[in-house]
Amino acid sequence: MKLTVGGSLKTVFRPWVEGLENIPDEGPAILASNHLSFSDSFFLPAVLDRKVTFIAKAEYFTSPGVKGKLTAAFFKGVGQLPVDRSGARGAGEAAIKSGIDVIERGELFGIYPEGTRSPDGRLYRGKPGGLARVALATGAPVIPVAMIDTEKIQPPGKVVPKLMRPGIRIGKPLDFSRYQGMEGDRFILRSVTDEVMYEIMKLSGQEYVDIYATAAKRQIADAAKKKAELEKKAEQEKKAEQEKKKAEQEKAGQGAPRGKTGRDKAA
Template structure:
């Protein structure tokens, strides 16, 4: 109920301020379970991706969105749950198995499940290597798989921002459903899982027009964060050296 109330309220606002466009909505099944696989550019993906879909999409989301404290954390948890988000722990192992089970429950109810194979938001607008968990889910669920490509969402809410920018028109393209029935029963074969995942990422690349990078987005993010940290450290050291030099000059 909260999902539809939010959509009823936010839908006209998003449509009026950003005038989003959608293509290929007819590729989404009107009834029954299906997995919506998408690229992940921004938190705005959750909103603009679901806006043109006449059904509720239950997005798998990182547990950080639900672990905040105080009034702000409580509001965030209620909002994301109401918006159809399913919290998962991305640490791997038993946590990954738990995420798989949660996704299967959604599909067993005959609903739509949204998942971002990259596992995290792109740090620079490029498309990164997908994680194979989505392939396992596809083979166990045996349901239609619809690629969902977001375009321009990262320009509306770049990483680190909380206020969306106006004047940018987002688009979402829903591709032709992907058929992986030839792999049913092979969910324990890692080469099969990688093949399925790569096929999904190729479809998203074709739909979105993004440059593909055969590396995990999380690894690239960590490298960028370390580089930024080192740069700040160097700048701080340079300022200290300049200050020390000025003091020495004054002493002379």
């Protein structure tokens, strides 16, 4: 499945890649990437010879019907790992455990430190829970990755992708073994995460925003809601003004003196 999907993606979209030499031929590593599009989890594995395991919503694997089974088979084939996200804390712990299991098998584990897709193409603050804890618990090197232009191929909400070339830049491995066993220290977790995000920023060239992407999405949603409310209010006021003018015109027409009839003119 990976060879089929990966080969098709490379043939159709022809992604360009820099830094492939930074991916080890064997042994565990964590690939920490920015997240611009739903397709990121497909393009990165497509350009690598080794399997990369990402975390995916459990719903992708449990949907009913023929479509659900095909979707589940596709995600399993491209190396996606189901995690139940019904509870925020439980989901985080499950993702960390899954990541550690992948690393202990000597494989590549892919993770998006931002926690969700960027709402506007900018790079947001990394969450310290997953990436740093897996890195410090296992001692595995962290390889920063930058996806380029994938949001233009498949923007949020779009099903049919646009044909254009995305890019992938792979940075040099970062060694955090000096902090191994200190995954309980929140200051260390923050420091490790920020260092990785800085490297991703350099690779991607994105503008960095020091808030979480989830908070940015709420702000954007709130702004859109407020704009819609203001537009609705303005439309209602415009309609009320038009109705008022119409009523005034009708009233003025009713109060005007009637013209003389033909008999009056003859008299």
